[in-house]
Amino acid sequence: MDLKEIQNLIKFVAKSGASEVKLEMDDIKITIKTGSDDKENTYIQQYPMGGQMQQQMPAQQQQPPVSSQENNKPAAENEQPAVENSKYITVKSPIIGTFYRKPSPDKDVFVEVGDSIKVGDVLCVIEAMKLFNEIESEISGKIVKVLVDDSSPVEFDQPLFLVDPS
Missing domain, CATH: 2.40.50.100 (RNA polymerase II/Efflux pump adaptor protein, barrel-sandwich hybrid domain)
Structure with missing residues (x-):
């Protein structure tokens, strides 16, 4: 299974709403888990059938918390880039x-x-x-x-x- 197929599988699972998918093939086993309430945290574990190697990759980058200084800006300033980039x-x-x-x-x-x-x-x-x-x-x-x-x-x-x- 190549990287593109794994990526497509991750996208499919994230869109489907499934909480966990396991796929076993000849020499690899893949488990994709999504939090049932939090679709932001999708993880993939991939390891050879005989080994202990595990790999976890967050599927989406989490946004850093907004500081209190940014919250004090006027609403029009915060919305300007979003409208401009839309x-x-x-x-x-x-x-x-x-x-x-x-x-x-x-x-x-x-x-x-x-x-x-x-x-x-x-x-x-x-x-x-x-x-x-x-x-x-x-x-x-x-x-x-x-x-x-x-x-x-x-x-x-x-x-x-x-x-x-x-």
Whole structure:
């Protein structure tokens, strides 16, 4: 079972509302658990049938608590970015790993703010377990904002880019 199939399985389980799914195949066993009341905490455990190796990965990044200073801002200020960003499409990370904007250190970045992209264009690379996975665009539009710094760790479903589809 490859990484993309596991990701699709996680998405399916999260959307279905199931609290736990177990999948056993030839050499691996996968258990995906979601909290019955809290769909934010989806975990996957994967380990060989004969071994004890366990891996837990949060399926969605949890938001840090809001400080009291941020709560004291006027309501209009807090709502402004949400309204402004609502017309944009967010490109999210399909996997956990390290985000890279360039194919290698001596090359140019894949995309810059203001670049036009089309379906299939490579936006970035995410390294996971020594494998470099090219992340391709599923939409056409213009890059408005890069939300992650180069060489930063990213979580599954973490926003990477804002794209203006118009």
